[in-house]
Amino acid sequence: xxxxxxxxxxxxxxxxxxxxxxxxxxxxxxxxxxxxxxxxxxxxxxxxxxxxxxxxxxxxxxxxxxxxxxxxxxxxxxxxxxxxxxxxxxxxxxxxxxxxxxxxxxxxxxxxxxxxxxxxxxxxxxxxxxxxxxxxxxxxxxxxxxxxxxxxxxxxxxxxxxxxxxxxxxxxxxxxxxxxxxxxx
Numbered sequence: 001x002x003x004x005x006x007x008x009x010x011x012x013x014x015x016x017x018x019x020x021x022x023x024x025x026x027x028x029x030x031x032x033x034x035x036x037x038x039x040x041x042x043x044x045x046x047x048x049x050x051x052x053x054x055x056x057x058x059x060x061x062x063x064x065x066x067x068x069x070x071x072x073x074x075x076x077x078x079x080x081x082x083x084x085x086x087x088x089x090x091x092x093x094x095x096x097x098x099x100x101x102x103x104x105x106x107x108x109x110x111x112x113x114x115x116x117x118x119x120x121x122x123x124x125x126x127x128x129x130x131x132x133x134x135x136x137x138x139x140x141x142x143x144x145x146x147x148x149x150x151x152x153x154x155x156x157x158x159x160x161x162x163x164x165x166x167x168x169x170x171x172x173x174x175x176x177x178x179x180x181x182x183x184x185x
Contacts, residue, residue: 025044026044027041035059037058039055039056049073049074050073051072053070054067062088069083070082075098078100082095095112102127105126106125107124108123108125109121109123110123118143119143122138132155137151148170149171152166153165153166
């Protein structure tokens with residue numbers, strides 16, 4: 001292939017126009033509806049290994065605003081996360097923890113703080129083998145270390161058949177266990 005000066009100039013312009021992979025990239029989404037106004041800003045810095053997401057939703061009738069802020073930081077063994085959500089009345093709840101990659105999956109340990117100040121321990125694991133078999137488990141404990149809720153799932157594959165077993169438990173008096181959503185970032 002013969003490289004002409006015009007071709008080199010075009011390739012150089014194209015290369016300069018493309019964003020550098022190491023640059024921080026920010027994306028903002030907005031929504032204006034009849035009842036609510038919302039904005040979300042996501043910033044990804046691949047070089048630093050961070051992702052941040054800030055959201056705010058405002059009720060146009062009352063002016064009340066709910067917001068959330070999430071930060072995920074890549075580490076050598078996985079990632080750390082931190083999420084803070086603030087409701088329209090100004091009460092906040094938070095979640096922070098660390099996901100660690102293992103040979104065949106990952107584990108998660110963290111803590112959550114509710115809007116009334118109560119604290120919870122969070123733990124989870126997931127794994128998969130090369131045959132399509134997998135397992136996942138999650139548990140929520142209170143500040144005294146008592147398990148409030150747990151869930152375990154095992155999926156096995158054999159001779160074209162899939163078997164799935166799910167076990168759940170909930171402490172007496174716990175109507176709905178605290179939710180531990182995995183932040184997306």
